[in-house]
Amino acid sequence: MSKLYVVPTPIGNLEDMTFRAISVLKEVDIILAEDTRTSGKLLKHFDITTPMLSHHMHNEHKTVNSIIKRIQSGEVFALISDAGTPAISDPGFLLTRACIQNNVEVECLPGATAFVPALVNSGFPNDKFVFEGFLPVKKGRQTRLTLLAEESRTMIFYESPHKLVKTLTHFIEYFGEERGVSVSREITKLYEETIRGTTKSVQEHFTQSPPKGEIVIVVEGKK
Numbered sequence: 001m002s003k004l005y006v007v008p009t010p011i012g013n014l015e016d017m018t019f020r021a022i023s024v025l026k027e028v029d030i031i032l033a034e035d036t037r038t039s040g041k042l043l044k045h046f047d048i049t050t051p052m053l054s055h056h057m058h059n060e061h062k063t064v065n066s067i068i069k070r071i072q073s074g075e076v077f078a079l080i081s082d083a084g085t086p087a088i089s090d091p092g093f094l095l096t097r098a099c100i101q102n103n104v105e106v107e108c109l110p111g112a113t114a115f116v117p118a119l120v121n122s123g124f125p126n127d128k129f130v131f132e133g134f135l136p137v138k139k140g141r142q143t144r145l146t147l148l149a150e151e152s153r154t155m156i157f158y159e160s161p162h163k164l165v166k167t168l169t170h171f172i173e174y175f176g177e178e179r180g181v182s183v184s185r186e187i188t189k190l191y192e193e194t195i196r197g198t199t200k201s202v203q204e205h206f207t208q209s210p211p212k213g214e215i216v217i218v219v220e221g222k223k
Contacts, residue, residue: 002071004099005078006092008085008111009042011214012188016112022046024109028078032067034091038082055079057091064098071104083214085113089133089158114187115156118216121194122154122182125221129154135167145174150222157217161185164211168203171219175199180220186213 005024010016025031025048032055033039039052055063071077079086079095085108086092099106119126130153135141148155159167164183171181177200184194191213195202199219 002074002076003105003107004071004095005076006086006096006106006108007078007080008109008113009039009080009083010188011083011112011114012186012192014042014045016188017042017046018109018111021109021111022048025050025078025080027076029075030070030077032077032079032095034081034086039080042080050078055091055095060091060094064095067095068098068102068104071099072102083112083114085111088113088115112188114184114214114216115158117187118182118184118194118218119154119156121184122218123196124154124180124182124218126154129156131156134158141170145170149174152221152223154221155219157219159215159217161211161213161215164215164217165203165206167217168199168206171199172203175219175222179222182218183211183215184218185211185215187216189213 005028007021007024028050031050031052033052034056036052036054067077079092081090081092084090087096096106115131119129130151132155135157136144171179177198179199181199181202182194182196183202186192195205
């Protein structure tokens with residue numbers, strides 16, 4: 001039956017690829033990939049020869065309708081991103097929403113998502129949490145941080161390495177320098193590490209030791 005599969009891929013360690021994900025990617029007609037060059041290496045590793053089409057944040061608005069029509073005509077598509085679960089701070093939301101609006105079946109497989117291990121590793125309460133993804137770069141950033149300063153649930157953010165210290169400095173300003181924070185980087189990779197402490201101590205650490213790799217910040221909620 002024609003449908004869209006949303007397939008998570010490893011965020012670092014290729015051993016985190018599931019047997020089911022490999023099977024689905026081998027059986028579908030087309031794989032939609034955020035970057036075909038990056039995904040090509042993954043597919044080659046698992047001997048997956050299914051054709052790929054480029055589907056990323058710069059072209060997804062233009063391609064959604066044509067993809068829907070192809071699925072409705074009988075083709076089966078899989079959507080993957082460069083790493084992790086599509087639509088979680090990655091392309092995918094527009095397509096899945098369009099499928100649902102057009103009565104096209106969507107099935108999301110379970111799999112890797114960076115914020116889950118970072119949350120568990122933080123040691124902060126994880127029965128209730130808020131996933132914020134990337135903060136606004138300029139417009140709306142101050143407003144968002146002012147609102148989050150009163151948030152009592154654990155908060156999760158994604159950040160690029162060259163902006164980490166600046167973001168931690170903003171956390172000191174809006175949350176206070178004693179607020180608990182946990183920064184995980186390179187999750188599942190060779191140099192994985194988690195640095196825990198106060199906003200002040202963690203900011204000082206990364207000021208002295210500039211970070212590299214993919215980063216997840218977990219912040220303790222207001223007590």
